[in-house]
Amino acid sequence: MTVPAIELKGISKAFGPVQANKDISISVAPGTIHGIIGENGAGKSTLMSILYGFYKADKGEIWINGQQTSIPDSQAAIAAGIGMVFQHFKLVENFTVLENIVLGAEDGGLLGPSLAKARKELKELEEEYELFVDPDKRIDEIGVGAQQRVEILKALYRRAEILILDEPTGVLTPAEADQLFRILDRLRAEGKTIILITHKLREIMEATDTVSVMRRGQMTATVKTAETSPQELAELMVGRKVLLQVDKVPAQPGKPILEIEGLRVIDEAGVERVKGIDLTVRAGEIVGIAGVAGNGQSELLEVLGGMRPGLGSIKLNGAPLALSGSGSDGQARRAQHIAHVPEDRQREGLIMDFHAWENVAFGYHRDPAYKRGIFMDNAALRADTERKIEKFDVRPPDGWLAAKNFSGGNQQKIVVAREIERNPDLLLVGQPTRGVDIGAIEFIHKQIVALRDQGKAILLVSVELEEIFSLSDRIAVMFDGHIMGERLPQETDEKELGLLMAGVAGEAA
Amino acid sequence: MEKMPKWADVVLIPLISLLLAALLSALVILAIGESPVEAVNLMITGALGSTYGWGYTLYYATNFMFTGLAVAVAFHARMFNIGGEGQAMLGGLGVAMVCLYVPWPHWSIALLAACAASMLFGAAWAAIPAYLQAKRGSHIVITTIMFNFIAAAFLNYMLVNVMRPKGSMDPATARFPEAVHLPTLHELLAPIGINFSKAAPANISLLVAIFACFVVWALIWRTRLGYEIRAYGHSETGAVYAGISPVRITIVAMLISGALAGLMATNNVMGEAERLVLNSTEGAGFIGIAVALMGRSHPFGVFLAAILFGFLYQGGAELALWTSIPRELIVVIQALVILFTGALDNMVRMPLEKLFLGLRKGVE
Numbered sequence: 001m002t003v004p005a006i007e008l009k010g011i012s013k014a015f016g017p018v019q020a021n022k023d024i025s026i027s028v029a030p031g032t033i034h035g036i037i038g039e040n041g042a043g044k045s046t047l048m049s050i051l052y053g054f055y056k057a058d059k060g061e062i063w064i065n066g067q068q069t070s071i072p073d074s075q076a077a078i079a080a081g082i083g084m085v086f087q088h089f090k091l092v093e094n095f096t097v098l099e100n101i102v103l104g105a106e107d108g109g110l111l112g113p114s115l116a117k118a119r120k121e122l123k124e125l126e127e128e129y130e131l132f133v134d135p136d137k138r139i140d141e142i143g144v145g146a147q148q149r150v151e152i153l154k155a156l157y158r159r160a161e162i163l164i165l166d167e168p169t170g171v172l173t174p175a176e177a178d179q180l181f182r183i184l185d186r187l188r189a190e191g192k193t194i195i196l197i198t199h200k201l202r203e204i205m206e207a208t209d210t211v212s213v214m215r216r217g218q219m220t221a222t223v224k225t226a227e228t229s230p231q232e233l234a235e236l237m238v239g240r241k242v243l244l245q246v247d248k249v250p251a252q253p254g255k256p257i258l259e260i261e262g263l264r265v266i267d268e269a270g271v272e273r274v275k276g277i278d279l280t281v282r283a284g285e286i287v288g289i290a291g292v293a294g295n296g297q298s299e300l301l302e303v304l305g306g307m308r309p310g311l312g313s314i315k316l317n318g319a320p321l322a323l324s325g326s327g328s329d330g331q332a333r334r335a336q337h338i339a340h341v342p343e344d345r346q347r348e349g350l351i352m353d354f355h356a357w358e359n360v361a362f363g364y365h366r367d368p369a370y371k372r373g374i375f376m377d378n379a380a381l382r383a384d385t386e387r388k389i390e391k392f393d394v395r396p397p398d399g400w401l402a403a404k405n406f407s408g409g410n411q412q413k414i415v416v417a418r419e420i421e422r423n424p425d426l427l428l429v430g431q432p433t434r435g436v437d438i439g440a441i442e443f444i445h446k447q448i449v450a451l452r453d454q455g456k457a458i459l460l461v462s463v464e465l466e467e468i469f470s471l472s473d474r475i476a477v478m479f480d481g482h483i484m485g486e487r488l489p490q491e492t493d494e495k496e497l498g499l500l501m502a503g504v505a506g507e508a509a
Numbered sequence: 510m511e512k513m514p515k516w517a518d519v520v521l522i523p524l525i526s527l528l529l530a531a532l533l534s535a536l537v538i539l540a541i542g543e544s545p546v547e548a549v550n551l552m553i554t555g556a557l558g559s560t561y562g563w564g565y566t567l568y569y570a571t572n573f574m575f576t577g578l579a580v581a582v583a584f585h586a587r588m589f590n591i592g593g594e595g596q597a598m599l600g601g602l603g604v605a606m607v608c609l610y611v612p613w614p615h616w617s618i619a620l621l622a623a624c625a626a627s628m629l630f631g632a633a634w635a636a637i638p639a640y641l642q643a644k645r646g647s648h649i650v651i652t653t654i655m656f657n658f659i660a661a662a663f664l665n666y667m668l669v670n671v672m673r674p675k676g677s678m679d680p681a682t683a684r685f686p687e688a689v690h691l692p693t694l695h696e697l698l699a700p701i702g703i704n705f706s707k708a709a710p711a712n713i714s715l716l717v718a719i720f721a722c723f724v725v726w727a728l729i730w731r732t733r734l735g736y737e738i739r740a741y742g743h744s745e746t747g748a749v750y751a752g753i754s755p756v757r758i759t760i761v762a763m764l765i766s767g768a769l770a771g772l773m774a775t776n777n778v779m780g781e782a783e784r785l786v787l788n789s790t791e792g793a794g795f796i797g798i799a800v801a802l803m804g805r806s807h808p809f810g811v812f813l814a815a816i817l818f819g820f821l822y823q824g825g826a827e828l829a830l831w832t833s834i835p836r837e838l839i840v841v842i843q844a845l846v847i848l849f850t851g852a853l854d855n856m857v858r859m860p861l862e863k864l865f866l867g868l869r870k871g872v873e
Contacts, residue, residue, distance in 0.1 A: 306752055307749050331752030331753075342750050347747060351744055354739075362740065363752060366733055376732060
């Protein structure tokens with residue numbers, strides 16, 4: 001039996017009353033890829049932060065290569081040979097690749113010798129691991145996939161033997177993700193140990209040798225990947241049987257509700273984000289917009305939701321919508337029966353410091369139903385909140401709790417309840433299940449499909465292809481502000497969509 | 510999960526901050542060779558030991574309630590209105606014009622007109638920084654500070670060149686006519702048999718200030734406008750999502766804030782001085798910031814904090830009068846209170862949060 005590269009023994013960590021990690025033990029053999037999967041809030045990130053020295057465990061031991069090691073800070077983690085690739089890259093955008101790699105690991109006051117040394121070493125590393133990036137390009141000139149490779153090179157340059165990747169594919173196209181997994185394979189072949197943190201079952205199945213499942217701060221199982229199935233892992237994550245596929249009958253599209261023609265959006269910096277798109281959403285159908293984040297989907301939703309001006313023509317039920325100036329704000333959109341589940345519930349959809357019942361009025365606070373004389377009718381609002389909490393199974397069922405004190409899934413349920421219960425003609429949905437646990441995903445998906453079945457039009461934007469596939473009746477792919485093509489979910493696959501998402505045009509839409 | 514109970518946040522933290530400030534002040538007083546115990550004694554008897562003392566304490570408190578509310582409303586929209594001083598000066602100008610140039614049959618009507626005028630002038634003075642913030646992104650802190658200086662200069666010009674009575678050497682307006690004299694607490698309380706000091710300046714605008722506390726409370730927590738102001742204050746992108754116009758809220762919140770600061774003039778100009786003089790605001794606009802911070806931007810908190818600062822002002826004045834503790838040191842003590850209750854809030858908050866988390870863990 002070889003000595004494990006990493007061994008955690010009985011790690012516990014509490015934040016106040018919340019037990020983020022409870023008596024966690026894992027052991028990862030050198031030269032393997034170990035996956036850690038769990039819902040948001042299961043404690044994966046806390047565990048890795050302990051390993052990387054951001055948090056100190058309340059109890060437990062860390063053993064690296066058979067030696068007990070204490071990791072009080074990230075410097076110690078680096079010294080112990082641990083490298084971390086964060087979900088959000090920590091790169092200086094206007095530095096070159098080479099400068100970013102050297103940053104924090106300079107040899108002395110003068111930069112020249114460090115850079116020259118790094119350039120030489122970088123070349124060796126690149127060849128050894130087939131990790132190619134141009135060292136003289138600025139970070140903001142290279143793509144997201146390349147930026148991630150820089151992060152990996154940074155860790156390797158610091159002599160990391162153990163690499164931790166936190167949700168590495170969140171910002172990548174499927175093709176880029178595949179490339180990342182090839183790199184990880186190569187690293188494994190060279191003897192590096194890799195810990196892959198993700199909530200995507202597919203990645204675990206594809207890339208890892210062994211996998212640990214976390215639920216509510218506890219390690220519920222560690223299994224060999226080859227001996228398990230996605231279904232089993234999902235059950236271990238949630239603690240009960242889950243439907244991975246949404247049950248729905250075929251759509252029966254009616255008349256066009258939303259007609260977009262030649263829509264262009266120019267952002268505050270003068271950059272054209274949406275470059276003339278045409279799209280129609282009919283009554284009783286869900287149109288999904290697939291695409292890597294940052295290709296104009298957010299701006300499309302924001303124009304429709306009245307959050308930013310646009311150019312071109314949008315009709316709702318045949319009547320033109322104002323795209324700028326008065327009558328184009330969120331209040332006007334709501335009056336026209338457009339409801340909007342925004343992409344970022346914490347910054348947009350909810351006021352985190354407001355009580356749940358105050359949030360139930362958010363955006364609809366001028367509704368006469370919530371009005372009594374010159375005041376707001378808080379009693380009516382609270383009664384309405386009680387109803388919504390019950391119907392949408394928000395937990396805990398406490399309308400006085402501040403939004404920030406609900407879990408991600410329950411926060412989203414509050415937003416979804418508020419918007420769907422308005423019975424809108426058009427529902428805009430952005431990333432409905434980002435940071436939401438599997439149990440709540442199932443529930444939210446069902447609600448969206450139920451609204452469709454009532455003959456409402458739904459426009460869905462999601463970076464999760466799985467979600468696009470399971471919900472959409474029609475899929476449009478956006479890349480660089482254009483719609484690259486429309487497909488029916490039953491007539492396409494992830495590979496084709498992946499190509500469209502990467503800007504490789506298929507046959508004419 | 511809340512980090513600590515609400516009562517600890519609103520009661521315990523200000524109290525501990527206050528104690529720390531008092532302790533440090535005691536050390537300073539010791540250092541210059543005076544007795545802190547005696548000093549505290551003197552402050553308490555001077556500010557609260559007689560109706561005369563109370564009359565001054567409440568007079569100052571009235572000023573601070575208005576400016577504290579002004580800052581608090583702006584805080585709710587996440588704006589830092591440092592211009593209370595200038596807005597209150599302009600409010601004074603409005604009051605002076607109303608009182609001097611219109612013959613009023615009775616003080617009550619004059620008071621209503623003075624309220625309207627002071628609010629209008631204060632709001633107008635806040636409107637320009639508000640517009641610049643909303644439309645041009647000029648930071649409200651910078652512009653309101655500058656507007657304080659402009660207000661002082663403008664008032665100087667008005668008093669010296671326009672409103673000064675012929676032949677007077679004093680840069681001040683003429684005394685207001687007897688008809689607009691506001692009843693003092695002495696006059697108000699005498700009919701019900703309470704003998705309140707005749708010399709103290711506290712007057713009926715104290716009731717206006719308390720009424721303003723109620724109105725602000727209802728506005729912020731019970732109306733749609735208040736809802737929008739708070740929502741905008743918590744999250745601008747959230748406000749845009751909900752169709753709340755940031756431009757509109759910025760301007761409206763600042764107008765309300767300016768109006769409240771302007772309203773202070775009913776107390777210091779109409780109620781006390783009964784004429785407009787230079788520097789009539791005496792820094793109350795700035796004290797309002799500390800009052801709003803300490804009062805957690807809640808009208809009731811502002812009410813309590815205003816009385817505390819009224820006490821510090823009056824007690825401090827007594828201290829300067831009866832001991833060799835110099836006037837400047839009183840300012841130091843006030844500054845310490847502001848520092849601890851406002852700026853150093855987190856210094857007390859963080860250990861306390863840890864303590865409560867620890868306690869809760871122990872219970873489980």
